[in-house]
Amino acid sequence: MDGNGRWAKKRFMPRVVGHKAGMDALIRVVDHCQKRGVEYLTVYAFSSENWKRPEDEVSGLMNLVLVGVAKYLGKLASQGVRVRIVGDRSAVSEKVRAAWNQSEADTAANTGLVLTVCFNYGGRWDIVQAARRAMAEGLSPEQLTEEALSARMSLAYAPDPDLFIRTGGELRVSNYLLWQIAYAEFHFSDCLWPDFDEREVDRALAAYAGRDRRFGGVKTTGSASSIA
Ligand code: FPP
Numbered sequence: 001m002d003g004n005g006r007w008a009k010k011r012f013m014p015r016v017v018g019h020k021a022g023m024d025a026l027i028r029v030v031d032h033c034q035k036r037g038v039e040y041l042t043v044y045a046f047s048s049e050n051w052k053r054p055e056d057e058v059s060g061l062m063n064l065v066l067v068g069v070a071k072y073l074g075k076l077a078s079q080g081v082r083v084r085i086v087g088d089r090s091a092v093s094e095k096v097r098a099a100w101n102q103s104e105a106d107t108a109a110n111t112g113l114v115l116t117v118c119f120n121y122g123g124r125w126d127i128v129q130a131a132r133r134a135m136a137e138g139l140s141p142e143q144l145t146e147e148a149l150s151a152r153m154s155l156a157y158a159p160d161p162d163l164f165i166r167t168g169g170e171l172r173v174s175n176y177l178l179w180q181i182a183y184a185e186f187h188f189s190d191c192l193w194p195d196f197d198e199r200e201v202d203r204a205l206a207a208y209a210g211r212d213r214r215f216g217g218v219k220t221t222g223s224a225s226s227i228a
Contacts, residue, residue, distance in 0.1 A: 001026065001043055003168030003192030016060030021194035023068045030081060032198045033227065034113045036205060040158045040226040041115050044176050048088070048122035062096050065119070069099040073106060080112030086154040087121030088129075114158060123178030126154050130179075153179055160184065161228035163208045167193045167200075177228055184228070185211045 001022055008018030026043060033041050046061055076083060083103040092100075100119070130152035134144055150156060161177065164184040171188055173181070187204045189196070208224045 001045065001193040001196075002166060002170055004194060006168065007192040007194040014060075015057050016064070018192075018194055019057075019061055019064055020067075023064060023072075025194050025196050027072055027075070028197060029201055030076065030113065030115055031079075032201045034079065034081070036201065037223065038113060038225060038227055040161075041113060042118065042155070042158065042161065042177070042226075042228040043116070044118045044121065044174075044228075046087070046119045046121070047175060048120060048125050049175065051091075062093060065096050066099050069103055073103055076115065077107050077110065080110045081107060082110040082112065082114045083107045084114060084116045084157070085119055086116055086126075087119040088125060089120070091120055116155065116158060118176070121154075122175045123173075124175060126177075127179055129154065150179070155180055159226045161226045162213075162222075162224040163187060163204065163227045165189065165204050165227060167191050167196050181228070183213070183215050185213065185224075 004018035004022040005015040006018070007021060008015050011017070030041060050061070051058060073083070083106075085100040085104060089097050089100065100117075127149075130149050131144075133152045134148060139148060155177070160180045160182065161184045164177070164181050165187045166172075167189050169188070169190040177184075185208050187207050189200060189204065191200050204227075205224060212219050213222075
């Protein structure tokens with residue numbers, strides 16, 4: 001969800017105002033993805049590297065978790081969305097941890113779109129924590145297969161993304177879902193995240209629909225059910 005800072009700067013406002021607008025955009029995108037039959041939507045809200053940002057921006061983002069959960073959790077829960085959080089929760093405050101725990105608990109029985117929020121997350125962190133788990137369980141080198149590692153990744157409950165979207169005009173992956181995007185289709189948009197709307201989602205889905213997916217084999221067709 002890139003481009004919040006630039007969106008705010010263009011309006012001569014603090015970066016955190018862009019993040020707040022980004023939160024509203026996220027809710028819009030969830031609604032529209034649900035309408036379009038997307039089953040899994042995974043978003044990158046705070047990376048392991050985002051701690052390097054100025055203190056007021058980091059605390060603004062943490063506060064936005066509390067504000068966002070208070071404002072939107074009821075709505076998401078009532079429309080059947082299941083919220084899941086992945087990332088290292090040990091480093092966030094007790095309040096933020098409680099908000100995430102509540103989001104998961106209040107939506108645990110929901111069977112609609114699965115919204116995963118990656119928070120204090122990094123793709124490399126995820127691979128390392130999965131390998132550590134496997135080692136702690138005593139797996140032998142022969143037992144450490146792709147399947148065994150996949151089963152221990154923090155997104156083991158979700159299919160690998162069909163479609164990977166990056167907004168804000170940057171053409172890089174930035175340590176996001178490194179393991180899971182092996183066969184994802186990429187869509188890069190110049191749109192700044194707070195402006196990402198229904199039309200942009202449809203544009204990304206249309207781009208996806210035009211791709212030939214071969215997974216190293218022969219051509220298959222289908223619609224994107226998992227977006228990151
Ligand atoms: C990257 O844009 C965006 C972030 C680091 C924060 C993303 C957070 C939200 C969209 C709000 C939703 C929050 C939660 C907790 C669900 P940037 O700041 O790097 O933008 P820039 O490249 O224009 O500076």
